[in-house]
Amino acid sequence: MWTLEPAGLDLRRTLDSGQAFRWRWEDGHGCGPIATGIVGRHRFRVAQDRDGIRLLAPATAEARDAIARYLGLRPRSDAQLGRLVGAPTITGRRAPAVLCDGMRPGPLPASPTGLARIEATLAADRVLARVIPHTRGTGLLIQDPWEVLISFIVSQNNNIPKISRSIDALARALGDRVDENGYAFPSAERLAGAPAGILRACHLGYRAPYVRAAARLAASGRLDLAALRRMPEQEARDTLHAVPGIGDKVADCILLFGLGHTTTFPVDVWVRRAMERLYFKGRPRPICDIRVFARARFGPFAGYAQQHLFAYAREHLRPRGPHISARPQ
DNA sequence: GGGCAGGTGTAAT
DNA sequence: ATTACACCTGCC
Numbered sequence: 001m002w003t004l005e006p007a008g009l010d011l012r013r014t015l016d017s018g019q020a021f022r023w024r025w026e027d028g029h030g031c032g033p034i035a036t037g038i039v040g041r042h043r044f045r046v047a048q049d050r051d052g053i054r055l056l057a058p059a060t061a062e063a064r065d066a067i068a069r070y071l072g073l074r075p076r077s078d079a080q081l082g083r084l085v086g087a088p089t090i091t092g093r094r095a096p097a098v099l100c101d102g103m104r105p106g107p108l109p110a111s112p113t114g115l116a117r118i119e120a121t122l123a124a125d126r127v128l129a130r131v132i133p134h135t136r137g138t139g140l141l142i143q144d145p146w147e148v149l150i151s152f153i154v155s156q157n158n159n160i161p162k163i164s165r166s167i168d169a170l171a172r173a174l175g176d177r178v179d180e181n182g183y184a185f186p187s188a189e190r191l192a193g194a195p196a197g198i199l200r201a202c203h204l205g206y207r208a209p210y211v212r213a214a215a216r217l218a219a220s221g222r223l224d225l226a227a228l229r230r231m232p233e234q235e236a237r238d239t240l241h242a243v244p245g246i247g248d249k250v251a252d253c254i255l256l257f258g259l260g261h262t263t264t265f266p267v268d269v270w271v272r273r274a275m276e277r278l279y280f281k282g283r284p285r286p287i288c289d290i291r292v293f294a295r296a297r298f299g300p301f302a303g304y305a306q307q308h309l310f311a312y313a314r315e316h317l318r319p320r321g322p323h324i325s326a327r328p329q
Numbered sequence: 330g331g332g333c334a335g336g337t338g339t340a341a342t
Numbered sequence: 343a344t345t346a347c348a349c350c351t352g353c354c
Contacts, residue, residue: 152335158334158350159333160335162334165352200350203350205349206348206350248336248337249335249337250336270335
């Protein structure tokens with residue numbers, strides 16, 4: 001169990017919440033689990049302890065700012081950091097930076113800021129008030145829209161371990177090398193020019209043509225990611241919808257995880273399960289109804305509500321048993 | 330071995 | 343405007 005700061009982000013819940021696919025956990029040998037992942041052109045090593053979230057590597061101010069932004073955190077000021085950043089120790093190695101929760105940039109209202117306040121706001125909802133104690137600290141990352149776009153095309157009708165393997169394989173085959181065993185997410189140009197054999201080797205299956213088509217659109221400029229960032233939500237959704245392989249669900253994921261539109265509420269099987277159980281007395285409900293209901297109910301923080309419901313479903317609403325065939329008449 | 334996994338496109342009403 | 347179905351692949 002994580003010890004959280006008053007306005008805390010739960011690093012594991014956030015990195016494992018299905019919005020990013022390039023983080024792995026390793027044993028810190030007494031220092032707790034360490035998350036390792038490639039963001040942009042760097043491999044980051046991050047951990048959480050009582051003092052907060054620590055950036056173990058790279059030990060640079062640039063890396064600190066980059067990971068802080070990625071996590072939706074704000075680096076502590078140098079005065080607060082004290083020994084933590086830019087102060088070489090006796091061994092000459094820089095000590096790890098500590099990050100703290102703060103304002104998340106993006107299309108959020110000026111207040112509330114910080115996860116704790118968002119959670120407090122959402123807890124006005126009776127159901128979320130019961131859910132959030134189980135899911136506290138589940139945050140939204142600020143990721144590269146291009147990586148998110150491709151990752152969620154790959155995610156369709158797929159599961160997380162396999163998505164992760166495919167993304168890793170794509171990076172290894174087509175991305176720039178960042179360290180001895182790490183590769184950056186490939187550019188649209190590299191992806192667009194990849195031979196079919198390469199994509200097949202990444203086990204994309206029938207999604208390979210979607211990935212290639214999206215890459216060609218982006219590489220040719222017919223899909224302008226920078227413009228996408230500036231578009232209002234609905235316009236961005238329509239633009240994304242025109243890309244082969246992007247339907248309602250994937251568009252919502254890209255809008256939320258890549259473009260910071262926190263009013264969106266992607267409904268996957270887990271969120272659907274949670275919503276039907278918690279809001280509709282366990283009765284089946286069409287996905288589009290659930291989405292409309294949730295957006296109206298949670299407003300500007302629908303995306304955060306979705307994160308909590310997803311985390312809750314994953315931790316508490318797993319389908320029991322492999323298959324239940326007998327059902328009472 | 331059939332079914333399913335964080336859906337979408339297509340063809341059929 | 344809705345509904346059914348196939349689809350790569352790995353895993354149970």
